[in-house]
Amino acid sequence: RKEVEQDPGPFNVPEGATVAFNCTYSNSASQSFFWYRQDCRKEPKLLMSVYSSGNEDGRFTAQLNRASQYISLLIRDSKLSDSATYLCVVNDPGNYQLIWGAGTKLIIKP
Amino acid sequence: GAGVSQSPSNKVTEKGKDVELRCDPISGHTALYWYRQSLGQGLEFLIYFQGNSAPDKSGLPSDRFSAERTGGSVSTLTIQRTQQEDSAVYLCASSFGGSGANEQFFGPGTRLTVL
Numbered sequence: 001r002k003e004v005e006q007d008p009g010p011f012n013v014p015e016g017a018t019v020a021f022n023c024t025y026s027n028s029a030s031q032s033f034f035w036y037r038q039d040c041r042k043e044p045k046l047l048m049s050v051y052s053s054g055n056e057d058g059r060f061t062a063q064l065n066r067a068s069q070y071i072s073l074l075i076r077d078s079k080l081s082d083s084a085t086y087l088c089v090v091n092d093p094g095n096y097q098l099i100w101g102a103g104t105k106l107i108i109k110p
Numbered sequence: 111g112a113g114v115s116q117s118p119s120n121k122v123t124e125k126g127k128d129v130e131l132r133c134d135p136i137s138g139h140t141a142l143y144w145y146r147q148s149l150g151q152g153l154e155f156l157i158y159f160q161g162n163s164a165p166d167k168s169g170l171p172s173d174r175f176s177a178e179r180t181g182g183s184v185s186t187l188t189i190q191r192t193q194q195e196d197s198a199v200y201l202c203a204s205s206f207g208g209s210g211a212n213e214q215f216f217g218p219g220t221r222l223t224v225l
Contacts, residue, residue, distance in 0.1 A: 032211040043201055043216035044153070087153075095166060096210030097143075102152035 003027065003099045006088050010105040013078055020074040021104045023088030032091040033064055033071050037084040038103065044087055047073075075106075083108045112136065114217035116202050122223045123192055131187045131220045135204030142185050143214060144177060145201045153201070158210075159185060192224045 006023045013019045025033075033050035048055065050062040050071050061074040071090075075082055088101035115134045123129050135142050144156040155169040159179045170176070174192075179185040189196055199221050203214035 034213055043219050045216070046213050049213065091209075091211040093210075096141075096160070097155065097158060097166065098210065098214060100153045100155075 003092070004088055004090050004101040006086075006101040006104045008102060008104060010107050012107050012109060015078060015080055015108055015110050017078050018074065018076050019078055019106065020072055021086065021106075022070050022072045023090075023101055023104075024068075024070045025088075025090040025099070026069070027090070027092060027094075027099075028066075028069060029093045030090045031093065032098075033062075034089040034098070035060075035062055035071075035073050036087040036089055038087055039084050047086070078108045080108050080110060082106060114202060114204055114215055116200075116217035116220050118220060119218060120221045120223075122225065124225050125194060126191055128188065128190045129192055129222065131189075131200050131202075131222070133185045133187070133202030133204075133217060135183065135185070135202070136215055137183075139204035139206050139215075140182065141205045141207065141210070141212075141214075142179060143203045143205075144185070144187050145203065146171075146198045147201060147219075148198045156187070156200075189222075192222075194224050197222055197224045 003026045035047040036044040037047045038044040054063045059076045063072045085103040085105045087103045117132045142159040145153045158166045161182045174190045177187045199219040201219045203216045205212045205214045
């Protein structure tokens with residue numbers, strides 16, 4: 001079982017729609033969670049951290065479910081510019097590293 | 111402020127040659143990470159530095175790969191006797207503190223092509 005699992009997609013979504021994707025993680029001791037976005041042929045960039053209470057940044061909402069060990073990302077009123085690969089990232093407490101999911105590809109269509 | 115910088119941005123080399131990739135992290139960031147990403151694939155962890163020490167070298171694919179960091183700042187990743195399968199984008203990231211729980215900031219990467 002992979003430590004961080006994501007649906008690779010692609011998710012093909014019409015502009016203006018709401019889209020959500022989940023990510024599951026295997027280490028119950030993990031305490032830090034992030035969503036990064038990666039555009040084609042670019043480096044990953046931090047989208048948002050995920051807090052226990054959930055957090056929102058404009059059209060983006062992130063949630064953490066510790067009991068089921070998953071985090072989610074919701075994008076409302078999607079824009080063409082939201083097309084990217086979204087990476088789920090979880091810390092590995094034993095190894096002082098971040099564990100990276102393989103990413104979910106999102107394509108927003110006009 | 112300045113972000114993570116990497117050089118060169120692109121490197122084309124012939125099979126069997128050695129290459130050296132450079133990473134300049136964000137000032138004050140004590141942790142530095144090297145990753146590799148092949149086309150269409152996820153990030154592959156290579157090595158992690160805390161200060162000048164490398165507590166985790168587990169991701170280095172072979173003994174042809176080595177890395178060092180000096181002065182708690184600049185790091186170089188060296189690949190000896192390059193092979194075609196080494197072709198990838200090599201990404202460097204830095205973060206504040208050594209807990210491994212902080213967000214990482216990436217450089218733009220070095221695109222390595224081995225002919």
